[in-house]
Amino acid sequence: MGATPYSLVYGMDAVLPVELRIPSQRVMMEAGLPEFEWAQARYQELHMIDEKRLKVLYHVQRYQRLVEKAFKKKVRIRDVKKGDLVVKFDRAPVYDHRGKFRPNSLGPFIVNEVLFGKAVRLLDQNGETSTEPINLDQLKKYYA
CATH class of the missing domain: 2.30.30.140 (SH3 type barrels.)
Incomplete structure (x- = not known):
């Protein structure tokens, strides 16, 4: 038949929450935006994703530095020489x-x-x- 069970029950295709946050071409076509505006919006969204990834990366690196600093506070150096x-x-x-x-x-x-x-x-x-x-x-x- 070529139809999904969701479309048979509700009369339309399912839209994932991710597609609402970062609109896909299908969602933009239903909204009636021209292709140029859709492409420009999509490019801006992808650019924002890179910025968010960098922000998360910086956060992870900062957290790792804090964990390392806390760990090194408890480390005791065991310095032994021959004859000890x-x-x-x-x-x-x-x-x-x-x-x-x-x-x-x-x-x-x-x-x-x-x-x-x-x-x-x-x-x-x-x-x-x-x-x-x-x-x-x-x-x-x-x-x-």
Whole structure:
């Protein structure tokens, strides 16, 4: 039949709310505007969309800067050197009969080597070197 269910029920084609905000050619033809005026109005609408996108982009960038500033307020720099004493946080979910009263850190360890990318190799109290590098966010300075 070539007709949509909407047009069969209501006797006209459906117009989307987006088409009312940014008029399409079909809406302009029904309004009776000449093609030149429609093209000019359409160009202005498209130009305004670019401005709105830039405005949103600036807003997002400003928000990201504010979030970054708030995050950096809480960041503590962990500066360790070779020979410093550190403790390592024990985050492994190993069963321990002490439950929540088990110690949450291991150590102290001695920093043997500082690697590129904020990682270190540790020595335990017996002088044995760890095989895997450990990230600085898992360590905390130990003051004896």
